[in-house]
Amino acid sequence: MAPSVAQLESVTPTVDPIQAIKENVKVQPKAESTEDKGPSYPFYYPYFDVNEKFPPLEIFEHDEPGLRADPKKPHLLTPNVTTTDISPYIGTEVKGVQISQLSKEGLDELALFVAERKLVVFRDQDFKDLGADRQIDIAKHFGPIQRHPTSGNVKGYPEFHVVYRDPKHDFFREYSGANRASHLQWHSDVSYEKQPPGTTFFFILDQPEVGGGDTLFLSQVEAYKRLSPEFQKRLEGLRAVHSAVAQAEFSKKRGGPVRREPVESEHPLVRVHPVTGEKALYINQGFTRRIVGFRDEESEYLLRFLFDHISKGADFQIRARYEPGTVVVWDNRVTAHSAIPDFAPTFRRHAVRLTPQAEVPVEAKASTTA
Numbered sequence: 001m002a003p004s005v006a007q008l009e010s011v012t013p014t015v016d017p018i019q020a021i022k023e024n025v026k027v028q029p030k031a032e033s034t035e036d037k038g039p040s041y042p043f044y045y046p047y048f049d050v051n052e053k054f055p056p057l058e059i060f061e062h063d064e065p066g067l068r069a070d071p072k073k074p075h076l077l078t079p080n081v082t083t084t085d086i087s088p089y090i091g092t093e094v095k096g097v098q099i100s101q102l103s104k105e106g107l108d109e110l111a112l113f114v115a116e117r118k119l120v121v122f123r124d125q126d127f128k129d130l131g132a133d134r135q136i137d138i139a140k141h142f143g144p145i146q147r148h149p150t151s152g153n154v155k156g157y158p159e160f161h162v163v164y165r166d167p168k169h170d171f172f173r174e175y176s177g178a179n180r181a182s183h184l185q186w187h188s189d190v191s192y193e194k195q196p197p198g199t200t201f202f203f204i205l206d207q208p209e210v211g212g213g214d215t216l217f218l219s220q221v222e223a224y225k226r227l228s229p230e231f232q233k234r235l236e237g238l239r240a241v242h243s244a245v246a247q248a249e250f251s252k253k254r255g256g257p258v259r260r261e262p263v264e265s266e267h268p269l270v271r272v273h274p275v276t277g278e279k280a281l282y283i284n285q286g287f288t289r290r291i292v293g294f295r296d297e298e299s300e301y302l303l304r305f306l307f308d309h310i311s312k313g314a315d316f317q318i319r320a321r322y323e324p325g326t327v328v329v330w331d332n333r334v335t336a337h338s339a340i341p342d343f344a345p346t347f348r349r350h351a352v353r354l355t356p357q358a359e360v361p362v363e364a365k366a367s368t369t370a
Contacts, residue, residue: 039164039350041128041205046152046162054147054158054260059194062359065142066111066199066275073113075106090118090219090335091318097122099138099327100130107141110329111199115275119217119330121320127203127327128352132157135201135354142199143356146190149244149259150251154352158259161353163202167345184216184338186311187286189355192242194265197332198358204322206350212343215320220280220334222316223309224270232279236364238269239292240283240303247287266292268363273334279364280334281306310336333358 039045077083081096092113099122102110114120127135136159139145145159152162189197207213224232244262251258269291271282285307291299319340320328330337332355343349 039166039206039348041350043132044154044160044162044205044350044352046164047155048152048256049155050255050257052158052257052259054149056260056263057194057357059360060144060357062143062195062198062357064111064198064274064359065108066115069108069112070105071112073109075103076109076113085117086119086121086318087316089222089316090217091121091320092117092119093121093123095123098126099329100126100134104141107138111142112275114199114329114331115273115334118219118221118335119318119320119328122327122329123323124325125203125327126325127201128205128325132160135203139201139354139356141356143197143358146193146197146355146357147259148190148355149262150247150256159354161355163339163349163351163353165341165350166348183341184311185286186216186218186307186336186338187284188220188282188332188336189353190244191267191282191284191287191332192244192263192265193357194263195357195360196242196267197355199356200330200332201327201354202329202351203327204324204351206348207322207324208343208347208349212340213347213349214322214340214342215328215337216317216340217320217330217335217337218310218313218317220282220310220336221273221278223313224279224281226309226313226316232270235281236268236270236279239266239363240269241266241289241292242287243289244287264289267361270364271333271361272364273331274359274362278334281310282333282361283307283310284336285311333361 076097078097081094084093085091086093099110110120130138132154136145136157139159147153147158148161152164154160154162189200202215227235241264243264245264248258248262267282269281269283270279272279283303283306288303290296291302294302
């Protein structure tokens, strides 16, 4: 990467270089400035207003764009587009197409492609420079955008969920548990909603200069397939409670907002994707609290096994590697993910999520295609 103007200025010689050569004196560069210049995109700095309030969410009829898509995807995967699968089960890297230039048909095909591949990593995107209104307009194609009840958003634009960490702000480690040996926390975004998210957008603004700060993703479809047929049958028909209560209590504890009362929803342990028909586990350590109808010990035992199953499934997990201009799009209905806080505390990690909501989760039936 070419040096910035600031970097060039930081190596200005402290003595005349010609004189130094004559005297065989080594030229000493100035010490590099450690002054924090602030976020590259200050418009997206997280905004917390404890007086901001949202009404309860209403059930709506979801119009799934992937069902309208041409399976051949001629508007998305044009001849100049290159795709590279990251693993057989999840993840594809795409180059040669701009999300911002896709037609409505292209966006429908994107929804289908993401449902099939679970996660798609788009490189060299102009998305972060489109402006808030255009970014929101694109995301709304996939459903009403969830407005997060506790996280930082953008002033005047509650549709944005801002992910931010710098040396003075480390909310992720606080929430995931400062006393844990590992700060990984597998979750599916806001799965406590009555209509949890589907096709989800995440774009990078600032990232650590020396690697790190990526995200792990896993396929809940493959996690389900790895279970024995008899165990799969036992899980189908069960329902679990997903709760926003702990998230709201954490926000209150640190003086943050609770923009609407925390909700708890019952969702099937095994759900079916409306486009692909695939069955997927729908549990996550972040928000799934108990299995309906089970004793506490029974529920804890089964959930612990399932959490352990997905967290150890390295062969159906991938690491989404971020670069400048990266936009990752994933399907929350069939994936789980965890941020990787593996970078030095002196670095900044700044990203934004747009989280369109989808259908009420549909329970797997014996007649449903696996």
